[in-house]
Amino acid sequence: MTRTPRRPTQDVLQVAGAGGVWTFPRSQPVVVGRDPRCDVRVADERVSSMHLALRGIAEGWLLRDLGSRNGTWIDGVPQQAARIGPGQEVSVRIGGANGPELRLRYVPSAAADAGGDGAGERILVIGREPGCDVVVPDDPVLSRRHAAVETGEDGTTAVLRDVGSFNGTYLNGRRIHGSEPLRAGDRIGAGSSTFGWDGRTITLPDVRRPSLDARHLTVTTARGTRLMDDLSLTVRAGELVAVIGPSGAGKSTLLGALTGLRPAGSGRVTWDGRDLYDEYEQLRFLIGLVPQEDILHRQLTVRRALDFAARLRLPPDTTAEERAQRVAEVLAEVRLTAQVDQRIDSLSGGQRKRTSIALELLTAPQMLFLDEPTSGLDPGLDRQVMDGLRTLADAGRVVLVVTHSVLALDRCDRVLLLAPGGRVAFYGPPDRLLPFFGVQDHPSVFAALEDPGWVERFAQSTLQHRYLQPTGDGVTPCPAGPAPVPPRPAPLRQLATLVRRNLAVVAADRLFLALLVGMPVVLAVMAHAFPGEAGLSMSAAGGNPAEAQQRIIVLVVGAALMGAALSVRELVGERPIYRREHAVGLSPSVYLVAKVLVVGGCVTFQSVAFCLLALLGLPGPDDGLVLPWPRLEVAAAVAAVGITMTIASLAVSAFARSADQTMPALVALVMGQLVFCGGLFPLAGRTGLEQFSLVLPARAGYAAMAATVGLQPAEGPQPDRLFRPTAGQWGLDMGLLAAQSAVFLALAAWGLSWTVKHTGDGR
Numbered sequence: 001m002t003r004t005p006r007r008p009t010q011d012v013l014q015v016a017g018a019g020g021v022w023t024f025p026r027s028q029p030v031v032v033g034r035d036p037r038c039d040v041r042v043a044d045e046r047v048s049s050m051h052l053a054l055r056g057i058a059e060g061w062l063l064r065d066l067g068s069r070n071g072t073w074i075d076g077v078p079q080q081a082a083r084i085g086p087g088q089e090v091s092v093r094i095g096g097a098n099g100p101e102l103r104l105r106y107v108p109s110a111a112a113d114a115g116g117d118g119a120g121e122r123i124l125v126i127g128r129e130p131g132c133d134v135v136v137p138d139d140p141v142l143s144r145r146h147a148a149v150e151t152g153e154d155g156t157t158a159v160l161r162d163v164g165s166f167n168g169t170y171l172n173g174r175r176i177h178g179s180e181p182l183r184a185g186d187r188i189g190a191g192s193s194t195f196g197w198d199g200r201t202i203t204l205p206d207v208r209r210p211s212l213d214a215r216h217l218t219v220t221t222a223r224g225t226r227l228m229d230d231l232s233l234t235v236r237a238g239e240l241v242a243v244i245g246p247s248g249a250g251k252s253t254l255l256g257a258l259t260g261l262r263p264a265g266s267g268r269v270t271w272d273g274r275d276l277y278d279e280y281e282q283l284r285f286l287i288g289l290v291p292q293e294d295i296l297h298r299q300l301t302v303r304r305a306l307d308f309a310a311r312l313r314l315p316p317d318t319t320a321e322e323r324a325q326r327v328a329e330v331l332a333e334v335r336l337t338a339q340v341d342q343r344i345d346s347l348s349g350g351q352r353k354r355t356s357i358a359l360e361l362l363t364a365p366q367m368l369f370l371d372e373p374t375s376g377l378d379p380g381l382d383r384q385v386m387d388g389l390r391t392l393a394d395a396g397r398v399v400l401v402v403t404h405s406v407l408a409l410d411r412c413d414r415v416l417l418l419a420p421g422g423r424v425a426f427y428g429p430p431d432r433l434l435p436f437f438g439v440q441d442h443p444s445v446f447a448a449l450e451d452p453g454w455v456e457r458f459a460q461s462t463l464q465h466r467y468l469q470p471t472g473d474g475v476t477p478c479p480a481g482p483a484p485v486p487p488r489p490a491p492l493r494q495l496a497t498l499v500r501r502n503l504a505v506v507a508a509d510r511l512f513l514a515l516l517v518g519m520p521v522v523l524a525v526m527a528h529a530f531p532g533e534a535g536l537s538m539s540a541a542g543g544n545p546a547e548a549q550q551r552i553i554v555l556v557v558g559a560a561l562m563g564a565a566l567s568v569r570e571l572v573g574e575r576p577i578y579r580r581e582h583a584v585g586l587s588p589s590v591y592l593v594a595k596v597l598v599v600g601g602c603v604t605f606q607s608v609a610f611c612l613l614a615l616l617g618l619p620g621p622d623d624g625l626v627l628p629w630p631r632l633e634v635a636a637a638v639a640a641v642g643i644t645m646t647i648a649s650l651a652v653s654a655f656a657r658s659a660d661q662t663m664p665a666l667v668a669l670v671m672g673q674l675v676f677c678g679g680l681f682p683l684a685g686r687t688g689l690e691q692f693s694l695v696l697p698a699r700a701g702y703a704a705m706a707a708t709v710g711l712q713p714a715e716g717p718q719p720d721r722l723f724r725p726t727a728g729q730w731g732l733d734m735g736l737l738a739a740q741s742a743v744f745l746a747l748a749a750w751g752l753s754w755t756v757k758h759t760g761d762g763r
Contacts, residue, residue, distance in 0.1 A: 013054065013061050013084070017102040018042040026056030031130045031137060032094065032102070033066075038130060040102070046070050046095025049325060050130075050137035057201070060085040060106050063092070064204060067138040067364075070095045081204075124149040124202055125163070126190050134195065134202050140326055141167050141285050141363050142191030144317040149182060149202060158182040158197065166315035167191055173279030192285040192364060210272035211236040212367060212398045217257050217267035219250070219422065227253045228264065228422030234468055235400060237366065239413040240393035242430075243402045246446055250422025251402045252371060258400065259287050259369055261583060271367065288365030289583075290356050292372040293576035297501070298345035299508035302336060302355055303327060305344060308501040309359050313584055316493055330361040333395075334388055343508070350381035354388055361392075363584075368392060370401040379407050386411045406442040409433070414467065417445070423455045428463040436463065491590050498594035506598065515565060520606045523558040524613030527551065535618030536634065536709045545711045552705045553679040555611055556698045559638045560673040562606045563645030567599045568662045568669075571653035571748070575755060588752045592745070595650060600643045607642035611635040621709045625727045633708050633730075640737045641701030645669070647744040648697065654751025673698035678706075684720040697740055704733035 011026040022040055024030050032040040033050040042051070048068040055062050061084040065072040073093040074082045084090055089105040124133040127145040136142055143165040151158045161179040162169035170189030171180050182188075184199035196203040212235045219228040228250045235241050243251050256262030258269060260280045269276040276283050296305045310323045318326075331337050334354040344352060353373050360368065370389070374382040386401075386408035393399040393413070401412075409415055409430040417426035417433065426436055434440065436458070437448050448454060458464055506512055534541035536548050571578070582588060611634060621630035652665045676683065677698035683690045693699040703722035706712070710725045722733060 011056070011106075011108045013056070014105045014107060015040055015054075015102055016105075018100055024054070026061070028056070029133055029135050030054040031066075031135050033137075042094060042100050042102075044095055044100050046099050048095075051094050052092075053135055053137075054104075055134070055204075057083070057203075059083060060088070061104075062204065063090075063104070066136075068094070070099065073097050073099070122151045124151075126188070126193075126195065126202065134204075136191070136193050139191045139193050139364065140314055140318070142193060143167070143315045146190045147188065149188070149197070150179075158199075160186075160188060160197075165190065166317070167285065168281075170279075170282040173274065173282055175281055189282045192366070209237050210366070212258070212400075213268075213270045214258060215268045215270075217254070217264040217269070219253050219257065219262075219264050226421055228257065231267075231418075231422060231424055232468055233416060233424070233427055235398050235414070237396050237398055238393055240390055240399045240401070240411065241414045241416060242409055242412045243400065243416045243418065244404070244406065244409075245418035245425075246420060246449060249418035249420055251418060253422060254418070255289075255369055255371055255400075255402055259289050260284060261289070284584075285363065286366040288360035288363065288368045289580065290353075290360055290368070290370040290373060291576055291580060292375055294344075294352055295356050295359060295577050295580045296344050296352070297505050297574075297577070298352075299343065299505050300501075301341050301343055302331065302347075302358075303340045304504060305355070306330070306359060306362065308497060308504075310362050311497040312494065312581060312586060313363055316490070326362060327358075330358040333361060333392070334358045348381060349377045350384045353377070353385055357388070357392070365397070367398040368400070370399075372402060372404065374403055374405045374408075383408050383411075409442075417449075419449050419452065419455050424458060425449060425454045426458055426463070428467045432463060436461070491587060494587055494590045495594055498591060499597055502594055502598035506602065512566070516602055516606060519562050519565065520610035520613060523554075523561070523610050524616070527554045527558070527614035528616075530554070533618065535615055536621045536630075537619035538710050539622050540619045548709050548711060549679050551614070552702055552709065552711075553674070553677060555614060555634070555638050555705065556641055556677050556679070556702045557670065557674050558610055558614070559603075559607045559642040559701065560645045560698055561670050562610065563603045563642040564649040564666050564669050566603055566606075567595075567646045568649040568653055568666050569659050570595060570599060571650055571752070572656045572659050572662060573653075578752070579755070588749060592650070592748055592752060596647060596745070599650075600646050603642040603646045604639045607639040608635045611638040623710075625708055625725065625730045630708060634705050637701050637704040637708070637734065640704070640734055641673075641697045644697035644701075644737050644741045644744065645673070647741050647748065651744050651747040651751055654748045654755060672696055677702040678720065678722070682719060684722075694736065695740065695743075697737060700733045700736040700740065704730050704737075707733060 013024045013026070015022040015024070018040065024039070030039045030053065031050055032038055032042065032052045032054070034042060034044065034047045035049040038050060048066070050066050051068045052072050053064050053066055062081065063074065063084060064081045071078050075091055082090070084104055084106045086106055086108040089103060092102045092104055093099045094102065125145055126132060126134040126147045128137055128139065128142045129135070129144040130137070132145060145163050146165040147160060147169040148163050149158055149160055159179045160169065160171055160176060160182050162176060168175045170176065172187050173189065182197045184197065186197045188195040188197060188202065215232050217228055217231045220226050231254065243254060245251055257264040260276050263277055271283055271286065274283065306327045307323060310318070310326060314323065314326070331340055334357055336351060336354055336358060339347060339351060344355060347355065374385050377385065382405050389399050389401060390411045412430055414428060415426065415430045415433055416424065419425040426433055433445065437445050439445055439448060530550055532547040534547050536551060538545065538548065541547055578586070578591060612631065615631060621634060624630035624633045627633040627636070649669065652669070653662060656662050656665065673696055676693040676696050678693065679702055683693050706723040707725050707730045712719065712723045712725065722729065
């Protein structure tokens with residue numbers, strides 16, 4: 001985009017220190033940090049890569065810390081933001097109270113046009129790139145050049161437009177398409193940042209402590225069962241809140257309502273005064289959710305797993321260096337830097353959970369929700385995880401953790417105790433919990449909840465009035481419509497990332513590699529146990545089809561077994577990962593196609609290798625119908641059976657509720673191919689059986705190989721029309737396999753959609 005020149009001004013900011021002196025006009029935003037791209041570079045390890053920003057405003061200059069690791073001291077006082085007025089000089093230390101010093105002095109010019117800052121046609125660009133007018137380098141979901149505000153010649157009219165951002169631009173919580181007029185007081189949303197428009201320029205939000213507020217949340221099932229009943233709470237940024245309660249108390253229901261993934265039936269959730277459900281399309285970027293199950297491929301190293309996640313979640317214009325830097329930052333925050341090149345399956349339970357937390361931190365959420373992060377951990381690891389959550393909250397986030405453990409409640413600022421039915425029985429500091437119930441230990445608290453009167457006692461207590469802000473009387477209904485589809489990268493970019501990740505998982509999975517290489521060899525050795533030396537040659541067998549029939553059955557069933565074995569657990573095993581990635585923008589169709597490409601490619605290799613090894617030293621078909629090499633023609637049919645079975649097994653995996661359910665399905669699938677392939681007994685003319693066999697890959701695959709081998713004579717009566725030894729019939733048989741693949745692919749896609757719908761993560 002070409003930027004329209006601004007009217008010049010002589011007002012300048014002088015920056016001295018770090019071995020240099022810089023002078024900047026008020027129209028130029030300035031970024032200070034360790035990164036070489038910064039306007040003022042300070043090469044000190046205590047300084048963050050992009051540490052603070054300076055921007056000219058009507059009253060002078062605004063200094064803002066960009067979420068640095070070690071903070072910013074202004075005239076000896078740690079501060080997040082400050083204003084520098086005309087003629088004022090301040091001392092700024094970055095990276096600590098004794099960090100490198102910069103002296104900033106604002107020098108206004110008497111000759112400057114007092115109205116020049118607001119008048120004239122201008123273009124103000126918001127983005128991550130240092131050259132933008134409003135730079136937010138610490139917002140990883142902001143595009144390099146995200147949005148622009150264009151003002152007219154009179155300086156009073158302005159329009160907002162998106163400049164091809166990945167996550168969209170929002171005006172007062174609503175995503176814009178094209179250009180929208182701006183009015184004084186409007187909110188501009190870009191990435192996870194929100195700016196204001198004062199009628200003349202873009203303003204930064206006030207530095208304050210936002211809060212998450214839930215008011216009168218109620219959830220009722222279709223059958224009338226109350227899962228959550230008039231629940232209200234307030235959590236301020238910087239607080240760690242534990243949600244405890246007996247099973248069935250509505251803890252996970254509350255988590256779904258607060259994250260917007262499964263909205264409450266009535267009630268209101270706000271962040272910093274903004275309605276989460278009404279503005280969910282933008283506010284979702286502020287939410288991180290760590291489910292109970294691990295959402296990482298355990299075969300990968302920590303670095304590779306987070307890098308693939310960053311490719312999927314961060315804007316496409318994020319460079320490899322920026323991704324690596326972001327991964328390093330979040331790992332440092334969860335204290336896993338030393339484990340960066342360690343496989344995830346070799347980490348301790350607590351380290352794996354911290355890796356899942358690091359994955360959510362990639363997008364710098366301001367609200368972090370965790371579902372049972374200490375489940376299955378011993379008391380020591382339990383404590384470590386809660387200590388880590390304490391640190392994350394101290395960095396200025398809302399952290400809410402659902403847990404059954406009470407071993408580390410003292411690390412929390414507040415404890416929310418839910419009674420059966422999703423009612424608040426206590427909300428306050430952890431050291432007030434036991435005295436409120438008049439008991440000596442936490443198990444006694446849970447036992448006391450058998451008395452429903454505790455809910456009313458808390459509602460009338462001073463704790464309720466002290467730790468919950470006034471809730472008001474109104475109950476706001478939630479919108480009935482579904483949330484907008486999350487932004488998704490270009491399909492080819494997502495596909496490339498998923499294929500690379502799947503290949504990396506395959507390469508790192510020793511069991512998968514053993515099956516990939518070993519199954520064709522073992523099955524081929526078993527195939528050579530059949531008596532006879534004629535192979536697939538009818539002339540060598542003297543026209544007797546018995547040996548060829550047996551060998552074709554082995555080829556068909558072997559391909560079906562390999563296709564099913566490699567894929568039947570593929571989707572159900574990754575379901576927690578898929579659910580979370582779908583909620584933040586993963587395309588279901590791209591995810592499925594990537595699985596077919598990688599697993600189908602592996603099965604193709606297996607099928608061809610198995611076919612060639614099974615026929616090693618034996619005569620092949622006498623002649624080919626389509627290809628000049630008859631062995632490869634048979635191998636193509638074997639591979640087609642394997643690929644079709646791969647897709648069919650992915651469909652089974654999509655609908656399976658657990659990995660244990662896939663084993664009976666695997667046996668049934670393979671046995672069906674053996675019985676109904678058409679080689680054990682004739683199927684032609686048997687009403688019902690013949691039609692049913694046409695939906696099984698083995699039937700069409702066996703027919704294609706039978707046509708190539710010539711199990712039926714070219715002339716005379718045709719017992720099975722699918723076996724006719726012609727090129728056209730071979731093509732029809734292969735076409736039937738392609739049609740079956742398309743149907744199974746549609747079923748697998750439906751299964752993925754069903755999975756999301758029935759777990760609530762689609763919103």
